[in-house]
Amino acid sequence: MSDQVAVVAPxxxxxxxxxxxxxxxxxxxxxxxxxxxxxxxxATLHGKERVFWNPTNWQFGGAWVLTxxxxxxxxxxxxxxxxxxxxxxxxxxxxxxxxxxPLELDPPEHTKFRKLLNPLLAxxxxxxxxxxxxxxxxxxxxxxxxRGGCEFMEAFGRPFPVGIFMQLMGLPAEQTDxxxxxxxxxxxxxxxxxxxGAAVAIRDYLRExxxxxxxxxxxxxxxxxxxxxxxxxxxxxxxxMGILYLLFVGGLDTVASxxxxxxxxxxxxxxxxxxxxxxxxxxxxxxxxLLRRYSVVTSSRQCKVDVELGGVxxxxxxxxxxxxxxxxxxxxxxxxxxxxxxxxxxxxxxGFSFGPHFCMGSHLARRELAVAxxxxxxxxxxWRLKDNAPIAVHGGGVFGVEHLExxxxxx
Ligand code: HEM
Numbered sequence: 001m002s003d004q005v006a007v008v009a010p011x012x013x014x015x016x017x018x019x020x021x022x023x024x025x026x027x028x029x030x031x032x033x034x035x036x037x038x039x040x041x042x043a044t045l046h047g048k049e050r051v052f053w054n055p056t057n058w059q060f061g062g063a064w065v066l067t068x069x070x071x072x073x074x075x076x077x078x079x080x081x082x083x084x085x086x087x088x089x090x091x092x093x094x095x096x097x098x099x100x101x102p103l104e105l106d107p108p109e110h111t112k113f114r115k116l117l118n119p120l121l122a123x124x125x126x127x128x129x130x131x132x133x134x135x136x137x138x139x140x141x142x143x144x145x146x147r148g149g150c151e152f153m154e155a156f157g158r159p160f161p162v163g164i165f166m167q168l169m170g171l172p173a174e175q176t177d178x179x180x181x182x183x184x185x186x187x188x189x190x191x192x193x194x195x196x197g198a199a200v201a202i203r204d205y206l207r208e209x210x211x212x213x214x215x216x217x218x219x220x221x222x223x224x225x226x227x228x229x230x231x232x233x234x235x236x237x238x239x240x241m242g243i244l245y246l247l248f249v250g251g252l253d254t255v256a257s258x259x260x261x262x263x264x265x266x267x268x269x270x271x272x273x274x275x276x277x278x279x280x281x282x283x284x285x286x287x288x289x290l291l292r293r294y295s296v297v298t299s300s301r302q303c304k305v306d307v308e309l310g311g312v313x314x315x316x317x318x319x320x321x322x323x324x325x326x327x328x329x330x331x332x333x334x335x336x337x338x339x340x341x342x343x344x345x346x347x348x349x350x351g352f353s354f355g356p357h358f359c360m361g362s363h364l365a366r367r368e369l370a371v372a373x374x375x376x377x378x379x380x381x382x383w384r385l386k387d388n389a390p391i392a393v394h395g396g397g398v399f400g401v402e403h404l405e406x407x408x409x410x411x
Contacts, residue, residue, distance in 0.1 A: 012062050019316050020392065025120030026065065027302065028298060028323065029393075039294065039325050043338065048333060051310035054321065059089070063300065063319040069327040071310050075301055077355040079106050082301035082320065083087060088244060095201045101242035103250070105360040107356055112230050117223075117243065117360060120221055126363045128160065129167060130395035131217055133368060136163040137375040147405030148267065152263055156372070157401065158183065161255035164368055165248060170220030171209075187253050188402070199257055206244045210237070221247070251361050253398045254296060255368050260401025261294035262369065263376075265340060267385045267406055274342065277377050286342045287369045291347030293340050295324035295336065296399045297354065314326075324350045383408045 013321050026045065028034070033041035045067045057063040066072050075082050083106050090379040091098045093203040099105055102113040119125070141159055144150040162180045166173060182205075185198035209222050217223040226233050226242050235243075278287055299322045307314045314320070327350035334344075352359035359365065376383070385391070389405035 001142075012057075014053060014055050014062065015315070015318075017313065018053045022049075022051075022053050022312050023055060024049060025056045025057045026054050026330070028321070029058060029394075029396045031395065034394060038393060038395040039329065040338070042323055043329050046329070051312045053312075055085045057321060059300065059320065060319040063321045064314055065321045065323070066310070067326050069311070069330040069332075069333045070325040072324075072350060074309070074403050075322065076350075076353060076357070079110070079356055081307055083302055083304050084301060086109075086302070087300045090199070090249065091242075093196060094203050096203075096243045098238035100246040100249075101239060102360070103246055103357065110356055114356070114360065115242075116228055116230060120363050121361050122223065123363050126367050129164070129364070130371070132167045133164055133371045134375060136160060136167070137371050138379070141375055141379050144409060148410040149405065152404040152406050153260055153401055155158040156261070157256045157259045157404070158252075160372060161252050161368060162258065164253060164255075164364070168251075168364070169209075169222060169239055169244075169247070170218065183252050186249075187398075202248060203241065203245070206241060206248070206273050207237075210240050210244065218225075221323075239401035246258060249281060250359075251364065253400065255365055257296045257398050257400035258291065258294060258365075258369060259372055260404055261296070261399075262290045262373070263406065264385070264391065264401060264404055265290065265294070265382070266274075266373075267383055269380055270384065271341070271379070273382060275342070277375065277382075280374060280377065282337070282342055283370050283377075284366070285287060285374050287366055287373065288347055289340055289342050291366075291369075292328045292334070292344070292347055295328040295340070295349060295351035296398075297351070297353070298323045298397050298399075299357075317383055322353075325355065329355075381411075 014023050016018070028042070028083050031041055045065070048067070050068055051066055051071065053062060054065045055062045066075060078250070084097070085106065087104055088100050090100055091238055102110050102117065105113060137160060140156050144155045150156070159176070159180055162183055163176055166176050166179065182198045182202050185194045186202065189195055208228050213220070213223040214226045217227060222244060225235065225240050241306070276282055301320045302321060303314045303316050303318045305316050326335070331337050334350070352362045383406045386405035386407045391404055392402035394400055394402060
């Protein structure tokens with residue numbers, strides 16, 4: 001393929017079944033454009049090759065990249081052809097081999113676990129959590145409101161979802177700072193030893209938590225999980241770990257990153273911020289449109305069999321990169337895809353994926369994002385980007401914002 005894209009990571013050898021004209025390097029992590037805007041960088045892939053082989057994939061050595069919403073939906077909706085096994089590989093990180101559950105399971109196993117776990121994050125549970133979510137948002141905002149500005153990710157973007165995780169799991173609020181540090185070290189520290197240290201600390205904490213709830217059950221999620229059985233079989237220690245670990249990693253970076261992009265967007269579009277201030281009833285629709293415009297997750301699937309898709313022949317064992325933003329910003333499905341339009345109709349975005357692995361925490365995530373917007377709009381005057389302050393964003397497995405200085409007028 002002709003137009004090679006700037007690449008930083010060394011390209012891996014291309015498997016022999018892939019013809020050279022189907023190869024194109026695109027570094028979802030280190031392409032220099034990722035630090036400007038990862039969404040604009042990936043959107044440059046639209047309207048060219050429908051599918052291409054990317055030899056710079058760091059996780060699997062190389063992977064197919066799908067560039068259309070249609071093909072992405074097909075792969076996500078065909079678990080008989082494409083497996084999730086090993087897609088995240090968190091346990092390998094700590095030298096173990098359990099699956100993140102239900103993420104790394106395929107149907108029919110996956111279906112049994114979703115049936116068991118869906119009620120834990122269903123709308124009635126989220127509604128019950130709502131007062132706590134609002135209180136958490138209000139407390140964090142009150143810490144900074146009178147200062148006239150803050151580094152948003154440190155003040156709110158990262159601590160807010162960690163606090164909600166503590167609430168969800170029934171863990172003591174005093175431990176929030178410990179979890180916040182683990183979250184930061186695991187997902188943001190560039191030093192691999194620090195990351196592994198945090199991964200081990202989280203594993204050990206969750207293991208102790210499971211043992212404690214086995215010995216003295218409480219009315220919380222960990223107690224529910226350790227006491228659960230599927231088809232009469234008590235869940236194993238590895239299954240319990242896979243579930244608790246996913247609840248921890250699934251809802252932190254995703255929410256934090258979304259918040260970062262949403263708040264930056266509203267800082268740069270004061271007229272839309274003002275619209276939501278005047279019409280708070282639009283907030284749910286705005287959240288949905290912002291989830292489309294900023295679909296942060298990139299996941300993977302592996303071919304179970306040989307498959308022909310988009311004019312290429314994929315072989316059993318080949319990995320496929322599923323970049324949700326490529327689907328949510330596909331101009332073939334969304335008119336003016338880069339524009340944020342709170343009134344957009346038929347907003348079939350893929351921010352929460354599609355098919356059997358559709359995000360299990362979507363009700364909670366939507367509520368967290370809506371509460372964050374509502375509380376900020378109600379408590380803080382119009383915020384804007386601080387003059388000349390650098391904004392740090394990144395590509396990767398979850399597109400994110402590292403640093404975002406906001407300011408506002410204080411009366
Ligand atoms: C804006 C925030 C969020 C986004 C953008 C998001 C996105 C996603 C995506 C794209 C997937 C599918 C991955 C794949 O297909 O391989 C997923 C799965 C999942 N998410 Fe979320 N998520 C968010 C928040 C949350 C929260 C708050 C929780 C819970 C605490 C959560 C729990 C899960 C779980 C358990 C799965 C696995 C579902 C399955 O495999 O069946 N997520 N999420």
